[in-house]
Amino acid sequence: MGRIRVLSDSLINRIAAGEVVDRPASVVKELVENSLDAGAKTIEIRLNGGGRQLIEIRDDGCGMDRDDALLAVERHATSKVCSPGDLDVIRSFGFRGEALASIAAVSNFRLETAIEDGEGTRVVVRGGRISEVATVGLPRGTAIRVERLFVNVPARRKFLRSEATELAQGMRWISRYALARPDVRWITEHGGRRLIEAPPASDLRERAAQLLGPETARHMLTIDLSRDGARVHGLAGRPVDAHVGRDHQHLFVNGRAVQDRVLTHGLAEAYRNNLAHGRHPAAILFVEIGPEAFDVNVHPQKTEVRFHRPGSVHDLVRDAVAEALGQDRAVPRFGELRPGPMDDHERNPRSREGFESGKTYPMAGEPSPFPVRPPTSQRPTEVREASVGSQPGLQLAEPGAAPRVLGQLHSSYILAQDREGLVVVDQHAAHERVLFERLLGATESSAVESQALLFPKTIEFAPHQWPTISEQIGEFRRLGFGIEPFGGASVRVDSVPTMTVGLDVERLILDLLGAVQEAKSVTATIPELRRRLITTAACHSAITIRVALELEEMRRLLRDLYATDNPTTCPHGRPILFRMGLDEIERAFRRR
Numbered sequence: 001m002g003r004i005r006v007l008s009d010s011l012i013n014r015i016a017a018g019e020v021v022d023r024p025a026s027v028v029k030e031l032v033e034n035s036l037d038a039g040a041k042t043i044e045i046r047l048n049g050g051g052r053q054l055i056e057i058r059d060d061g062c063g064m065d066r067d068d069a070l071l072a073v074e075r076h077a078t079s080k081v082c083s084p085g086d087l088d089v090i091r092s093f094g095f096r097g098e099a100l101a102s103i104a105a106v107s108n109f110r111l112e113t114a115i116e117d118g119e120g121t122r123v124v125v126r127g128g129r130i131s132e133v134a135t136v137g138l139p140r141g142t143a144i145r146v147e148r149l150f151v152n153v154p155a156r157r158k159f160l161r162s163e164a165t166e167l168a169q170g171m172r173w174i175s176r177y178a179l180a181r182p183d184v185r186w187i188t189e190h191g192g193r194r195l196i197e198a199p200p201a202s203d204l205r206e207r208a209a210q211l212l213g214p215e216t217a218r219h220m221l222t223i224d225l226s227r228d229g230a231r232v233h234g235l236a237g238r239p240v241d242a243h244v245g246r247d248h249q250h251l252f253v254n255g256r257a258v259q260d261r262v263l264t265h266g267l268a269e270a271y272r273n274n275l276a277h278g279r280h281p282a283a284i285l286f287v288e289i290g291p292e293a294f295d296v297n298v299h300p301q302k303t304e305v306r307f308h309r310p311g312s313v314h315d316l317v318r319d320a321v322a323e324a325l326g327q328d329r330a331v332p333r334f335g336e337l338r339p340g341p342m343d344d345h346e347r348n349p350r351s352r353e354g355f356e357s358g359k360t361y362p363m364a365g366e367p368s369p370f371p372v373r374p375p376t377s378q379r380p381t382e383v384r385e386a387s388v389g390s391q392p393g394l395q396l397a398e399p400g401a402a403p404r405v406l407g408q409l410h411s412s413y414i415l416a417q418d419r420e421g422l423v424v425v426d427q428h429a430a431h432e433r434v435l436f437e438r439l440l441g442a443t444e445s446s447a448v449e450s451q452a453l454l455f456p457k458t459i460e461f462a463p464h465q466w467p468t469i470s471e472q473i474g475e476f477r478r479l480g481f482g483i484e485p486f487g488g489a490s491v492r493v494d495s496v497p498t499m500t501v502g503l504d505v506e507r508l509i510l511d512l513l514g515a516v517q518e519a520k521s522v523t524a525t526i527p528e529l530r531r532r533l534i535t536t537a538a539c540h541s542a543i544t545i546r547v548a549l550e551l552e553e554m555r556r557l558l559r560d561l562y563a564t565d566n567p568t569t570c571p572h573g574r575p576i577l578f579r580m581g582l583d584e585i586e587r588a589f590r591r592r
């Protein structure tokens, strides 16, 4: 007797289900996409047990007639592709004709659908086989109920995660599509609790307010840039509002939610000089691109895309966001600043050792260790109210026109006044930003100045650190260190960047190395490593808080700060300054 048998359809479906459907969230995604493809204007979703017990979705889309309802649960039955050529230019979400068949094969499944109010069709699938077909009274649209996902695939069911984890994944997809389609009404319940209640919104910001909260949405910057037939538009968060994870990033290509490294990297590049390592800005970005310029078909769940020219898409995203960030010179108001994590160097008192006592801010007239960069051309010469019109907060005056210094608070914070009120500046963060931009400019143009050490210093490394240090010696030199391998796992340093004169060389190098190692675990790109080096160097070299400054030193610092590209956020992503508006002060004294 032969050993080879042909698999039954229901078994094929069950195997294939693993590709499209791996957890409740992917069911949610497929069903939502079908509802959108059907032209729904209202989508209601009910979940229980994070979607493991129940996923129910109801839409008011075009519905299906009886024949189509029966076909829909068959594999490779789709109404969305007509000819092979269609696959390339497909604009709808579906087109594989696999989702419903796969889901029905591994759950207790019920489809109810009607093409107009009145009479419709019910199809029930149990254990991969149609167990009931009936004509029933239904409103126009489609309702699909998926109970006990993987009921007949115990191995898979066992691997489902906790209710909270599965729910979070499912909600992520719902949020993404709700952001992509502000015109659609979205309702979502979990275990009887209403999680999303989003009536049709007039634009993305209004929808973002419904889903991410009004405060977050209010402060997001408007993004819109077109180039070479492609366009990126949407909203991006301010650096000071960045989050620890990427949960608040929603990226779309031609309306389809995607997970894509080209796009996330382009986004991260835009924030490169404004964000702490490990923090990620909120972003809702839509890439519109000719369908011939990318493939979506590379991943069964269609969440990955392959751009034919990834570099140009990457740069478009980066430039679109960087432009908006560059134009946002809004000074946050005191009440708007959210408490966030402290910087490591603020938390760790060790890192405050080693500063020269009585260190002062370098004065005008003294030779500046680094060439002052000419103002960048992209810096707006006047505040463009139009581009930031919907942004709250008051704008800085023209770059360069620093507020007038009034004095210093507790030897740590500079108090100054501008047209709009009182500006409070963190002197350490301000100096850090100034040094950071100078050092960045200097390393880019190889114009870093060094100063010879009176006594060259030998630094011993642990053997496991050696590969990194030897690999990065070139980068250390670009930063202005005269550094040579010196037998065993040690180096000899005979000169340092002028900016760091007076600091503990050994500790600085070890900290820089730590920063590089940390950066390498995430990305090994040279610009990122250099940025980490510069951030660390700037942080070490900047005046600390609790240092008394002369009036003239404070004036110079504010002038330098206002001439930087980003005077509001330090390279770690913390705020540098905030304003207490005259209006707020007047309200407090009940003058208004």
Ligand code: ADP
Binding pocket: 030, 034, 035, 038, 059, 061, 062, 063, 064, 072, 077, 078, 079, 080, 093, 094, 095, 096, 097, 098, 099, 100, 101, 141, 142
């Ligand atoms: P695909 O979306 O790739 O075509 P699916 O298995 O997801 O494959 O769906 C099969 C077909 O069932 C679709 O092509 C569509 O014609 C129909 N269908 C599925 N869901 C709906 C819905 N909510 N409203 C109307 N028609 C639907």
Ligand code: MG
Binding pocket: 030, 033, 034, 093, 094, 095, 097, 099, 100
């Ligand atoms: Mg589909």
